[in-house]
Every structure is written in structure tokens, then in C-alpha cells.
Amino acid sequence: MDTLASLQHLLGGFAIATTLQNLFYAFTGAIVGTLVGVLPGLGPIAGIALLIPLTFGLNPTSALILLAGIYYGAMYGGSTTSILMNVPGETASVITCIDGYQMAQQGRAGPALAISAIGSFIGGTIAILGLTFLAPPLAGAALAFGPPEFFSLMVFGFVVLSNVTGTSLIKALMMAVVGLILGTIGLDPVTGNERFTFGSIYLLGGIEFVAVAIGVFGIGEVLVNAAKPAESLEERVRVPRFRELYPSPQDLKRSIGAILRGTGVGFGVGLVPGPAPVIATYSSYMVEKRLSKHPEEFGKGAIEGVAGPETANNSATQSAFIPLFALGIPFGPVTAILLGALLIHGVTPGPLLISEQPQLFWAVVASMYIGNFILLLLNLPFVPLFANILRVPKKVLLPLVMFLCITGMFSVNNSILDIWLMLAFGALGYLMRTWAYEGAPLLLALVLGPKMEVAFRQSLLISRGGLGIFLRRPVSLLLLLATLLFLLIPVLRALFKPLGRGAVSAMARAPRGTRRKGGLP
């Protein structure tokens, strides 16, 4: 598909995305996303999972417009709490705390908030341009993928995701395997045999992934906060007024380079497996600090340290849609939830999606341009309004989030058993946080598990039992070699220790323990 055809399709997409109904859903997604981003303890994963049941009555296009809006909207909202309170609204805003909060301490919260909204808009919009022109050719190339390539791609995805989340590769890999095992519960996708259902009709349909998502990411976070002593739940904040928001020409001049570099870094990171927005912010911060003429200002309120990462997380959020749409393989936990939502709506993302359901793909892409614009408008003048939500004390917020999780969970299948399952995974999520196990690989594996098993078994059927099929096909071989490389990274790190403990792992502990307070990956 050439550029002109893409543009033509995009125009068609705009025609669908600008209907009153779809504009409403883009707007709602943007508002809910900003709220999810602002509220510490409710991140994009739990936020999207909670809203899935509300999309049941919608057509798949409107549903995806709404849910995607929550994802990128959360990236806008996330910076607000980081800058004003030193508490990231979600993990992709952890880095913003470092310089954003320092700026706020110096009375420059306004410019920090404004520059992160402007950077988010520029980064997001450029990345959607990439999505517009890159996804169709990539989907075309992926049409040549067979089961062995898809299997190797998924193995590659898990290993890279495990490598970049948390601090221990082996722990993350174990979580991925647990997710895959949970994914085998229910009917065998090939033969239709019952597996691990113990005679329960409830388990026949498999483990409800929404229960796992809300449990591990929503309830788990609520419980971690509930465990804290009561005094720590009382945090108040000073919110800047509208007229304080304007950045100075000097601020803009210093930020523009960081914004453009953040766009590039974020876009690249979004294309590879991992919790893209989170990695993007760390990478962008490192790039800015290294390139800066005043590296000593970083950590003391350097505006580049806000502009770069806040741009990068939006850029990564948008480019992470490229593998989801073109390959049908989500590379991170949030896109995994979106895949689950699409499957509920009877849409199977993959190389054929763009050619077979062009209206859906192009309308969603067009809605992203619109959504980003809405978010810029929402976030610049209304930041003080959203920040006011932070005046609600945590001891009121936590019960509210818990209550919403229960109601939202019930409405997925109108089932009380789902609530029990969610609670069980909530307790598991709390334990995982206590023992420093990551939830992202588990969730991704649960959603992708059945796909991966089918690809594996089909490959073996094609090769009549020869595992060599994964090595004989060039793309599959390349992916497996890359996987091996990523598995060896920790070993190499141990061998070359002085080089090994890179800035990412050092920064993963920053800033001043706020990572623990933060929201969700």
C-alpha cells in the first residue's frame, strides 16, 4: 500500500471518526484516560479493563476509539501528579517526578505542566503519522509469516519484555510461564478437550483476563496503598492557576530539542517488546542528560528532563499500536488488554486486519489524531481542574477504586464468581508486589498463550514433529537468535560488571523511592 493510498484511506477514516458518536467516544476516552493518569493507583491497564464492559453495546470501531483514548490519555494525565506531588499517576511518569517536582518546588509547576502537554501532543502526533504510513506495509510483509514465525516472535516478545521489566529476568520469565499456564485452562484451542477445569463449567471458557488485569493491577495497587500507615494517606497539594501555565520563550527554546529527540526515542521503543511508555521515558531522560550542556541541572529542575520523557511516553504509546495492528501481537501489557477487548468484539488483529477491515483501522488511526488534539486542549487550560481531583484524600479514593473494580468486574459477565477470581488475583498481585514479581509478563502471556500454543502445534504438524522448523525459516531463526542474545544479556552483565549495571537499572530505583508509590506499568 503506497503513501497516497494510505492518505486516501485516512481521509475515509476521518469521515468515520468525526461522526458525532465517535467524537463523543474519543472525547470520553481522553477524559477518562486523563483521570486514570491523574489518579495514582489506577493505571491504564486496570482503567481499560474496567471500561471494557461499557463498550459491549458499541460497535468495535467506537469501542476501540474509546479504549485507545484511555491509553494515550493516561500518558497526558500521568505527568500532573508527578509534577505537583512527586507521586507518579502511573509508571510511565516516574521519571517526570525527578525534574518536574523540582520545577514545582521552585514555583515553576505551570511551565512544567504546559511543556509536558505540548511535548505529549507533538510526540503523539508524529508517532501517529508513523502508524499511518508504517503499519500497512508491515502488515503486508507479515502476511508471509507462518506459524513458526509467529511462535518465535512471541517467544522473542516474552523474553525481551521480561528483560526490560523489573530487576530480575528469571522472575519475569517465571511470571510469563505462569501466565501461559493459566492460559491453557479451559478448552484446548486445537482439539476442544477440557483442560484443568476440574469439572467446573465456569472454568470451561478459560480464566477471564479482565479479572486478572483488574485484580493484579487494580486491586493489587489498592492493597499496597491500604497497607501503608494512615498518616501517609494524607497528602495535600498546591495546584497552579491557569495564568501561571505559560512557559517562557527560554523554556520553549530549551525544550524543543528534547521534544523532538523524545519523539524519536519513544517511537523506536514502542516498536519493540516491553512496557513501551515506561522504557521510553527512561531512555529519553538518559539521552537528554547525556546530550545536555548543563547535565548538573538534571535532578534540580531541568525542563528538558520533563519535556523529553513526557514526549517519549506518548510517542511510544502510539507506535506500540503498530505491532498490535500489523502483526496482531501486542508487545506490552496495555496493548495485550486492547487485544483482549478486540477479541471480545469479534475482531482479530493481525496482518489481514488492515486489508479486511480498513474502516476500523483507519477510523481508529484518525480518532487518534483527533484524540491528541482534544487532549492538548483539555490538558492545557484544564490542568488545574484535573489536579483538583488530587484534593480527594487517598483514604476516600482507595475505597472508591475498590468499589468501582467490584462493580466493573461484575458487569463483564454478570458473574459474582468473576469478582471472587478478581479478588484472588488481587491478593496475588499484592504478594507479587511484596516479593518484587512483575505483573506485565503474566498478563501478556495469559492473553497470548492460546495463540502461542496454536502456532507451536501447527508448526510441529507442518514439520511432522521436527523442531528444526523453527531454525530453518530465516525470520524465525533471526528472532530466536535475538531471543538468545537477550537471554545472555544478564550473563554478559555479570561478566562485565563495571559496564553492566547500566543507567536504566540505576534509574529504575529513582526517584527517591517514588516507584513504589506509583501506579501501574
Added chain:
Amino acid sequence: MAAAVALLLFGGITALLSLQLPVGSLRGPGSGFFPLALGLTLMALAGAHILQLHYAPSTPATEPEAPRGPAGSTGRVVRFVGVVAIATALLEPLGYPLVSLLLMLALLRGLGIRRWRVSGLIALLTATAAYLLFVRWLNIPLPKGWLGV
């Protein structure tokens, strides 16, 4: 260590249960093939992790994740989960509106909002708003229970 042992057991149980399913062969993998492979992989990874924990000296340099666990009281968490579990059990008999009110009241007071007037008002407002939004407007068939609404 406890988590690694639990994962080792989980892998073992998965592998054992998979053997009760038709495993098949590489030529024709059956329903049990993939879970068996996963169970064994998990056992291997958990075993390796246990060895890693056993032999690695637990200095701050090798255990950077150690201080990441949430600080605070497990007792509060158990009470919090307990309250939610009781509410879930009562959802069917008592119904959604009543349970929402009681659950919010219990959680708010549990987290330190001791004044009845404040906690009661927040709980009442939440329950009413939730009832109007989810039951009346969105028509979600939440349990009616004892009150019958």
C-alpha cells in the same frame, strides 16, 4: 524463597496434571503437550532461582529488588480483603445497593475516616450515584437482593 518454592510446586502440579491429558508426541502434540512443557519449564526456572538465592550472597548489590516490597502492615491488607470478601458473599442475598453502602462505610472507616457523619455521607452518596449510574442508566443486572431494587 517462599515465592520460588510455591512456583516450583505450581510447575510440578501443572506437569503432573498435564500427564493425565493426552500428551501425544512431537509429531502429533496432544492437549497435554504444551502445559507439560510449560510445567517443566517453570520447575526448571524456579529451581534455578532457588539455587540463585541459595548461593548468591544477599548483599544489596545482588538483591536490588529486596527493598522494593511495599512497606506497611499485612494485617490491614488482610482486614481490607476480608471486608471485600464478606461484601462479595453478601452481594446476592442483600443486593447491590445495600452492599455498596455497607462496603463503602466499612472501607472508609477501616482506612481512618472515623467520624460517622463523614463516612456515612460519602458512603451514601457513592451508593446512590452507583445505583443510578450502573443499575438505572446502564441497566447492568446487578443483584437486587433483599431490598428488591
